[in-house]
Amino acid sequence: MDLRPAPVASPPVRRRPRPGGELPAPESPARRRVLHVLGIAAVLATAVYLVWRIGWTMPEGRALWVGVPFLLLEVHGFAALVLFVVTTWDVSPARTRPGRAEDPDPTVTVLVATYNEPLEVLLPTVAAVLAMDEPHETWVLDDGDRPEVADMCRALGARYVTRPVHDHAKAGNLNAALAHVTTDLVAVFDADHVPEPDFLTRTKPYFTDPRLALVQTPQDFYNVESFEHFRHGTALHEESLFYRVIQAGKHNAGAAFWCGTNALLRVSALRSVGGVATETLTEDFHTTVRLHRAGWRTAYHNEVLASGLAAGTPDAFYAQRRRWGRGAMQVVRLRADNPVLGRGLTLAQRLSYAYSLSAWFDSWRTLGLAVLPVAVVVTGLFPVDAPPWVFLGLAGSSFLLQQVATTLLGRGFARLHWSLLFDVVRLPSNLAATLSLVRRGTGTFAVTAKGRTGDARARARVPAVLVVLLAVLVGGMVYAGLSMAGLTPTRYALTGSALVPVLWLGVTAGFVAAAVVRIRDDSYGTERREGHRFDVTLLALLDGLPGTVVDVSLGGARARLPEGSAVLPVGTETWLAMWVPDRRSPVITPVVVRSRQGTHHRLEFVGRDWPALAAVATTAMGVGALRWRAAREEQQWNPSTLASA
Structure with a gap:
């Protein structure tokens, strides 16, 4: 182990404000009251709906095979709503305690x-x-x-x-x-x-x-x-x-x-x-x-x-979520350190941890609500013994109030369309992760892929569970249409009781199809670049010609020369000088021209001049380059290699 002494004391650098990333202002008492009333209203409305469902709408006989699972899925959703309201009840910013003059500054x-x-x-x-x-x-x-x-x-x-x-x-x-x-x-x-x-x-x-x-x-x-x-x-x-x-x-x-x-x-x-x-x-x-x-x-x-x-890619997303989910299931299996059942935690802490762990099982509710209508249209058995329009009115109003409360308690970060889409996208990883609770073996630690993941652009493969789910949903809609035409053993009339599950199938199939399209989107395919490319605007000299660097990564840059100026042939080895913030002298690095389109030159950095690259990196990230301002000032350069002026 290399444990050389000497801490680093860095000079201050400028900070680029990040829009939307600032510390939130405390909510006004009036706004908090409105949010709390909506949260309580959503919970009470859902509770009243469930009481109605249990007391007056449970089917009899064979229909209980679809009625009981549907009710359990609704109860699970109610529990998730309660935990969400409790968790987001107070999101006031944290406060620091005033220190004492005699307190030492922690190292x-x-x-x-x-x-x-x-x-x-x-x-x-x-x-x-x-x-x-x-x-x-x-x-x-x-x-x-x-x-x-x-x-x-x-x-x-x-x-x-x-x-x-x-x-x-x-x-x-x-x-x-x-x-x-x-x-x-x-x-x-x-x-x-x-x-x-x-x-x-x-x-x-x-x-x-x-x-x-x-x-x-x-x-x-x-x-x-x-x-x-x-x-x-x-x-x-x-x-x-x-x-x-x-x-x-x-x-x-x-x-x-x-x-x-x-x-x-x-x-x-x-x-x-x-x-x-x-x-x-x-x-x-x-x-x-x-x-x-x-x-x-x-x-x-x-x-x-x-x-x-x-x-950056679906494969990286799923690998990351499987690891997180499997780790959460390992925590559930713990005895002493189980955050819900173990000792030493407050009730508020237990509820908070319960919300985090139970969220991984939400995908089973999503899957259940997706496939249950298929069972309904295939068997002709309906899970709710009530007039369809009464059911739609009560269930719909409860759902609408839930979504309004969730959206507002989400403080602008909970968007219904995207939440529903990613509920479907997460299905493969979350189902696999939660199954590890009962299956032997939970996998090993896998670092999420960053940077280049392949040499050629290739679309991601759609997980089998989504392909099968989409096929089942479409098949259910086809079967329902054939049944209404009298072409299957299942017989039911074109009534509201039949249209409700078919409508539900259509909406769910739309979200699954949207998830498949997103996964297959070419822009989320294999990443061919080692590092991220940042859009910048930096004055530059390329082979002594004045121009502008318009994007940069740690592997190279794209420089634009003025219209009508000379251009460099592909393969030219030369120097690039970039003027970055916080530095008196430019960052100068050898480059080779890899491609050109008009006056735009795609450049590859040659060699590993780490201080110069550090200055470029901190500039691209918007965190300043003052720490690296001496990267080139200590070295001797022949100005003639940069510009004739």
């Missing part, structure tokens, strides 16, 4: 855990960590033992840390480093999560509370064209509701939990519970349960202070 080590992520993914994180405000040490924990990562750390001034035995995946990697940490706090970042300069400035003040073990911040993503993002180019993604609302509610229940990255933790608290938990695939969640059981407190700072890479 910090930043741990960046990595295994096989491309350097184009890792470098922006390491560069931004080194550039953060506040004195700190930066350790790169490389479980891949890669010489090129060691070279990068040496060039930038970070510590390169390895371990002799690579057990317990990320948890083992962190525990090996914790054994040598001498600071009060550790900040933990995944290899792809790039922090803002003021991450420590914003999170350290919480630790004036001597019993605080953890401050977690949201996960946000800079690859806004990912599979998780609702629309290309928009910040809203599949995890937005969790990170901007649900975790805030968990904070006020004393149950905010560690999400693996973008967090600051007290070293003594981690050591008091035996370090990072290694018994489950979700070491972060499991470790937080142990901290809460031991009496430690956690906080959630609801401001985006770091951005990472969301799952």
